[in-house]
Amino acid sequence: MPANACRIIEYLVIHGQGGHMGNVISPDRGSLPGNADVVVIGAGIVGAASAFFASRAGLKTIVVERREQPGMLATAVSSECVREQWSQPHNIEMMHESLTMLERFADLVGLPGYDISLHQQGYLFLTAQAEQARRFERIVERQHHLGLVQVELLDAAEVRRRFPFVSPRVAVGRFNQRDGWLAVHEMLWGFIKGGQADVYTETTVTAIERDDRGVEAVVTNRGTIKTRRVVIAAGPFAARVAALAGVHVPLMNVRRQEVRLSRHGVCPPDAPMVVDDDTGVYWRPDGPAALLGGGEKDDQPSEPLEYVPTDWDFPAAVLDNAARLCPFWASVAEDLKADEVFINAGQYSFVADRCPIIGPTPVPGLYINAAYDGHGIMGAPAGSRLLVDLITGRVATEDNPFALDRLASGHHLDIEEEVI
Ligand SMILES: Cc1cc2nc3c(=O)[nH]c(=O)nc-3n(C[C@H](O)[C@H](O)[C@H](O)COP(=O)(O)OP(=O)(O)OC[C@H]3O[C@@H](n4cnc5c(N)ncnc54)[C@H](O)[C@@H]3O)c2cc1C
Known part of the structure; x- marks a missing residue:
């Protein structure tokens, strides 16, 4: 621990x-x-x-x-989303501690029965590039070394056995069941x-x-x-x-967007948070519906903004990118209606x-x-x-x-x- x-x-x-x-x-x-x-x-x-x-x-x-x-x-x-799969030791330790608090949130805040809707359906990182396998291995080794022994390095066959919606293009994956999402x-x-x-x-x-x-x-x-x-x-x-x-x-501040789809049943409800490590695109179930994001090229850092404009080209791009390693998204994208798509934008603030x-x-x-x-x-x-x-x-x-x-x-x- x-x-x-x-x-x-x-x-x-x-x-x-x-x-x-x-x-x-x-x-x-x-x-x-x-x-x-x-x-x-x-x-x-x-x-x-x-x-x-x-x-x-x-x-x-x-x-x-x-x-x-x-x-x-x-x-x-x-x-x-919440996860303890990180590359830097201090971040791994910090997120591990956070997850432990979130698992016992009602006790932490002293409000019996208080529910933050923590869904620990896992985080699955995927790559289609065989040359990334060594990097995945190195990250998992470091996580094991820091006590996250349950993080799994999965070969392509194991990824597809457990997560049949993943494309045969996948080369390797890593998975941590303890990660997931909650109600902020x-x-x-x-x-x-x-x-x-x-x-x-x-x-x-x-x-x-x-x-x-x-x-x-x-x-x-x-x-x-x-x-x-x-x-x-x-x-x-x-x-x-x-x-x-x-x-x-x-x-520095850069814009980041996410897309929430209101249509039910578009993705497997028991799926983990899935991250395409090659493009940065991610998706996960959101109740009976779904949420997608990531994969944006870094905009130029901007001033801090009170209201961040959204880009209506983003949903099509993110769905297209998500379909690369999870092909079912292509058929979802085909008949999605505009009033089933909601975009949010905010800023990542970083050093x-x-x-x-x-x-x-x-x-x-x-x-x-x-x-x-x-x-x-x-x-x-x-x-x-x-x-x-x-x-x-x-x-x-x-x-x-x-x-x-x-x-x-x-x-x-x-x-x-x-x-x-
Ligand atoms: C699209 C997107 C997706 C993200 N997804 C995740 C995720 O899945 N998991 C995750 O961990 N993080 C995620 N993040 C990052 C996360 O949202 C932020 O890191 C986090 O919300 C930062 O919280 P904060 O309290 O520092 O800032 P904020 O929530 O921005 O709060 C800062 C507050 O300060 C107030 N304020 C500013 N200036 C003043 C002033 N002069 N006087 C008084 N009040 C002031 C503001 O009004 C604001 O309410 C995401 C971010 C984006 C944009």
């Missing part, structure tokens, strides 16, 4: 829940408090999880969110209700004030909150918010090594929890646990693999290969 997994047990056992349940407070329902131990900026999944762990650690925490509801930016458009909306609200931090909506941070001790206050359109600890969890806007305190974060930034910044008291790329849903539980352990000193800064200062020029970076 990776070492971090035992910390989850500590959170379950040590950090009992107090009387207050987190609420969402719009301007007509209450005024902003004048002070807090921790102010979290942004109520996406990362801000909600950060506030949960901070409040459970005994810190008086509030969240400020620009929009009318939590979880309405990148979090709202995710494909809701429920996960987000579980962190809010299970924590003790209120979320103040329609509250935009416009300045971060500093004195000679570091962070002093957060200024918003609804007033100023005195605080010595601020967590930037502003998703695509994280670099812009950090700049308010004079901190540079080398964050050069495609790993998150978690922890302190050069300004004392200013922390960041962002840059989760295509994996902020699955990274949020363990990443936010780590963040709060860094704030409280339970984890030393030198033991943090996701520190901002790793991105300073001249440092060697280990790039995460498994972003899709």
